[in-house]
Amino acid sequence: MSYEMNDLLELMVDQGASDLHIQVNQPPTLRIDGGMTPVDGPKLSPQDTEDLMKAITSATNQERLKTTGGADFGFAYLDLARFRVSVLRAKGNYGMVLRQIPKDLFTLADIGLPERIKELISRPRGLILVTGPTGSGKSTTLASMINWINEHMDGHIITIEDPIEYFHDHKKSIVTQREVGNDVGSFSEAIRGALRQDPDVILVGEMRDLETIEAAVGAAETGHLVFATLHTTGAARTVDRIVDAFPAHMKDQIRTQLASSIVAVISQVLCKKIGGGRVASFEIMVTTTSIAQLIRENKTYRIASDIQTGATHGMISLDAHLMSLFNRGLISPEEALSKSQNAADMRKNLIENGAKFAR
Template sequence: MGTVLIDKLLQAVVNFKASDLHLTVGQQPTLRLHGHMKQLNTKVLEPADTVGLMKSITPERCQQELQEVGGTDFGFAFGDQARFRVAVFKQRGNVGLVLRRIPNEFLTFEQLGLPTVITDLIQRPRGLILVTGPTGSGKTTSLASMINWLNNNLDRHIITIEDPIEYYHKHNKSLVNQREIGVDVPDFPEAIRRALRMDPDIILVGEMRDLATIQAAITAAETGHIVFGTLHTNSAEGTVNRIIDVFPKEQQDQIRTQLSVAIIGILAQTLLPRKPKGLIAAYEMLVVTPAVANLIRENKTYRIDSMIQTGRKYGMILMDDSLYNLWRQGLVDEHEIIFKARKPNELRQRIENAKKGIFEEEPEEQDQEDVNSKRR
């Protein structure tokens, strides 16, 4: 019964183009569709159902992990229609599952609405590019799109380190080796160290979640590789602070210096319900100019926002400006914009003014060095 059911459920996810499928005891199978939860018209799941569904798709080693630590993650293909990233967990003593659909096709930068400067950044010979945002904000999709662009346009050796592998990349102009944590290599720091001996040009680090991984990623970026990484932070400024805060106090000055040299860009993103249906992303983009690198080195990250504001000619944009633009274009409801804003009161005021026909002056395009010298 489990297998028949799982195929039907997965087919429903694909047909509806839902982002997730939730399976939990005492509830009908539920889809997340355009950001909203929608119950499927089937029976309410009982404990035996979720166990059967789990066993029909979960590899043996993951079932073992579920027993030992109460949860496990893995990826699997649903024929050639889609891939799924699966989280299996226990709740109230029962088994629950959440399956995230990973589309088979890659989206272009234009389709994703990515800042145009991304194309330049990813072609640099070295440096750290971070894609950040909360869970489910589309980081994986943006990164997959970048790797796909590189694979289609440049001849490089690309190594991805993922937990689990989500998008599968075929070798095209580039050679792409994808390593899965727990299957191909034990952990992220070890995988990055090994990768450096494999003649890479580009290394994708699926998650920079601890000191050892962050340290290894920064080192790899300094030594002549492009390194992509992700963090669960909401802004460019927050990302820089988060990385530095991971290190013990006595190492922080050294890390600031290393980071200021290694980092070349931060893309923070969030997903919103698009009108009338679908999802759309808002972005914050920090391009690390010499002036920004100075701020990082001198522990003046609180000035990063104003740098982004005056750095439009470098391709930078603040999250709240991106949200405001989506509202101006009529793509997203006002309450959704305010909900995701970093400074909701200021953005609410700006929207009220715009409704009355009062628009703010665009910030002056000053040279960033001038801006700095005036503030000193």
């Protein structure tokens, strides 16, 4: 028996799988609700994985795979779904991981973001960072924010992605989507180009190097609303990560720039829902005069306490949001504890709220 790529893609859609893993010596494996489920069938041979890879990988990306050992791209399967694909070589064989991109854009309420987020993403300028580990739903959150702006405000939105995941139609705004590697050479080059293209909003898919961070912060400072992602958890760590990317003699300058340009940091994790599916939990930091001062003075370790007392500004800590998901019966106490930032306090709060832990 050999596997057909189309059958596997349809199975992903039918089962609501977030990812498909193609590896030698393992049947094709779906990630469903965070858990791994192998397809009922034989293990893949090196020839199988090569055939499946070639079924969806362009000649250009196959060449990139040969020369660099990996390639990333997005593609659509009929009208059913879009996928983000990472092809790779491992132990001399081909492998792939496909991430299913939801066909429909979610509303901000669908994702679970509070109503006050709309005020933040309506700002005329500044930097909004969406952070979290790989696979935590950052792209989905950003796509929903961009879609809300597109539906409610007129202007020019430029997205810079690697690869393009969600497609945005022109609605109230004009949307220009550029793919790094196809439409433009690099993120930093695309940001610099965007400043000459009359943008109101710029989405930077990933701030992965110093040049991109500098360009993104510069764009936010010069009167544009810039969205960007980082693989960090928590507002304080996010600010530290950005500052740490700069050489010592520039750290004070970037702290001053961040203090005046960051509008908010939205940090998220995905939790397993009771009864199946997943739900996002958020930490939301909104920059106040006090937080701006902490960033300038290199006292980011004190940001967490400002978030805990900043509810009137629309802030919430990750642990408080996890607690609210538990109290609404959406996640188990074990899940809340595993995703928390302060496990000891979280355990105490859960028990006080009636949690019974499985032994």
